[in-house]
Amino acid sequence: SLVIINSHNIKTLFKILTYKIISKTKMYTYSIYLSILFLDGYLSTQNLLRGPYKPPPISEVCLSSIYCQGDFLRTIQTSKIFEASKTFVDMKMKKKKETILNDFRTLNNTFHGTIPLLELKKFVKTNFQQHTINKWLPSDFKNHPKIIDKVQDYTYKEFLSGINQLWKKLAKKISEKVKTDKDLYSLIYVPNGFFVNMEFQNEFNYWDAYWIIRGALICGMETTVKGILKNFIYIIQKYGYVLMGNRIYYKGRSQPPLLTQMMATYYEYTKDEKFITDNIALLDAEMMYWIKYRSINVKSVGNTYIMTHYMSDACNPRPEMYSIDVHITKSLPAVRYQNEYLCRVKAASESGWGFSSKHFHNRKHYNDFRKTLLKTNPLNFAYVELNSIMQSNSNILSNLYLIVNDQANSNFYKQLAHRYQIGINALLWNEDEKMWLDFDTTIAESRNYFYASNLAPLWTGSYDDKLSEFYGDSAVEYLIRNNIINKDLTPRYICVPTSFYNTGLDWDYFNCWPQLQSMIIFGLHSTRSKKAQKVAFNLASSWVNTNFVGFNQTGTLFKKYSAIKLGSDGEEKSRQHYPTGYGVTIGVLLEIFHEWGNKLKSKQ
Structure with a gap:
């Protein structure tokens, strides 16, 4: 292997050996992750040795014949005993796996491979049971955190007080029994309590935890947040990366890697240097996982850039969405095409956007759900938000x-951040639109469609700080051209829609997601553009208002809101059908009140 380096920090950054030398001598404990070719300022994957830290082994995909794949799971999930596939794979086994599988084979033989639905229901009832984790009250929960006193508007002060009480309903902790009898569960044990998004949930969600953690820190729950971070560290030690949730069937899938940003936020509040020292190697390991397993070389105009995309390590139906995946693949003529689709749809779920026109290779068939999802192919795209996060993580x-x-590792990541920035500037920034756009790697072109995530580099700071005002002003003009805001900088919608494609999918028009509102609002606010800062406040004020109206009507917060109907999630449900939540929405509201609590005024 030939590695060409053009860098100011060769001695401190790299120890370069070829794969051939490594395999023969085995004299170093350095771990091979990836190689990086620095040539005329551009970066492509070759051979890079990082060490001497040896990362945890990367876990294989889930092979469980109960929860992840095989004839037994296929029989249960395609029979549709339960309305949602996730119901079954979240259940606990009453007996050992071997006993259940042997009994199933006997039952299957008795009915010559076609078990009646009633018999199958009896079998499941005999061998499985619903499992919920324990409610938990964080030791540092405060009934009246300081943030409430910062809010001047009395109506919003009462609103925020009500939101704070939701933490108690969303706090969960896993029993030690799950650790000792781990083979009986799909649930993965973590040692500390955490917050779920909705009261009925029994697992964490990776990227959502970023906003939950920020909200918890604003409410003074530093000990709880440290425990949540330790949970993620525990998962990295066990699997080599953070799974999208703590279920074994999520192995092979992560989500936007925000743990490094969570740790930075925690340090900002606590200045806990020891915690950073003890765990920085595992943050490094997660970054290297994404670089090794999710990076691609993208060629454009004669140059090669390193970019990151979403992927999956397995190509089988998602256990939690099994019946839907099987239903859709029936229209595909060969196993090869079915497997390709399943890889693509799993990669899309890794994005956190499940599902959206953002992942479509083309935009036909909006009214046909099956054909719509068949067009999902995130493997072909370098997304703005993911590559911005990778650049920011490096910084x-x-x-x-x-x-x-x-100093050596600091220099390495400084250089890596610079190389990611080169790719963002060259591929994602669209000079005609004066905006970042997702990039189609198959045809080396920008995907000129509005998505709320297009503004993510403002949120991550993935641009030249000297041009902060320019990028802020450009973002405002982009929002005006796309009719998100008026020329007087007031919102045209209740909140920023995820896209303008009315596909019926969750992450499209007319839905507004708190994660994306946070990215846009705080991205605009962080620039030195006065116009962008004004837009940020206006969008924040409108978002808080629709959250407030919905809370007054239902007593809870939603996972998403309608851009066109005030206080609604776009789903017409009666009050009692809204679950208590929503963790991410709580976090984003707290961010906004933390920034503008003394300025926000309710309509009342």
Whole structure:
């Protein structure tokens, strides 16, 4: 292997050996992740040795013949005993796996491979039971956190007080029994309590935890947040990366890697240097997982850039959405095409956007659900938000390594952040639109469609800070051209829609998601553009208002809101059918009140 380096920090950044030398001598404990070719300022994957830290082994995909794949799971899930596929794979086994599978084979033989539905229901009832985790009250929960006093508007003060009480309903902790009898569960044990998004849930969600953690820190729950971060560290130690949730059937899938940003936020509040020192190697391991397993070389105009995309390590039906995946693949003529589709749909679920026209290779068939999802192919795209997060993570890790006095690794990540920035500038920034756009790697072109995530680089700071005002002003003009805001900088919608494609999918028009509102609002606010800062406040005020109206009507917060109907999630349900939540929405509201609590005024 030939590695060409053009860098100012060769001695401190790299120890270069070829694969051939490594395989023969085995004299170093360095771990091979990836190689990086620095040539005229561009980066492509070759051979890079990082060490001496040895990362945890990357876990294989889930092979469980109960919860993940095989004839037994296919029989249960395609029979549609339960309305939702996730119901079954979240159940606990009453007996050992071997006993259940042997009994199933006997039953299957008795009925010559076609078990009647009633018999199958009896079998499931005999061998499985519903499992919920324990409610939990964080030791540092406060009935009246300081943030409430910051809010000047009396109506909003009462609103925020009500929101704070929701934490108690969303706090959960896993019993030690799950650890000792782990083979009986799909649930993965973690040692500390955490917050779920909705009261009925029994697992964490990876990228949503970023906003939950920020909200919890604003409410003074630093000990609880440290425990949540330790849970993610525990998962990395076990699997080599953070799964999208703590279920074994999520192995092979992650979500936007925000743990490094969570740790930085925690450090900002606590200045806990020891915690950073003890765990920075595992943050490094997660970054290297994404670089090794999710990076691609993208060629454009004669140059090669390193970018990151979503993927999956397995190509079988998603256990939690099994019946839907099987239903859709029936229209495909060969196993090869079925497997390709299943890889693509799993990659889309890794994005956190499940599902959206953002993942479509073309935009036909909006009214046909099956054909719509068949067009899902995120493997072909370099997304703005993911590559911005990777660039930002590199910057943050560079700073964290300085805190722990590791100059060499700090330099490495500083250089890596620079290389990601080169790719963002060259591929994602569209000069005609004056905006970042997702990039189609198959045809080397921008995907000129409005998505709320297009503004993510403002949120991550993935641009030249000297041009902060320019990028802020450009974003405002982009929002005006796309009719998101009026020329007087007031919102045209109740909140920023995810897209303008009315596909009927969750992550499209007319839905507004709190994660994306946070990215846009705080991205605009962070620039030095006065217009962008004004738009940020206006969008924040409108978002808080629709959350407030919905809360008054239902007593809870929603996972998403309608851009066209005030206080609604777009789903007409009676009050009692709204579950208590929503963790991410709580976090984003707290972010907004933390920034503008003394300025926000309710309509009342």
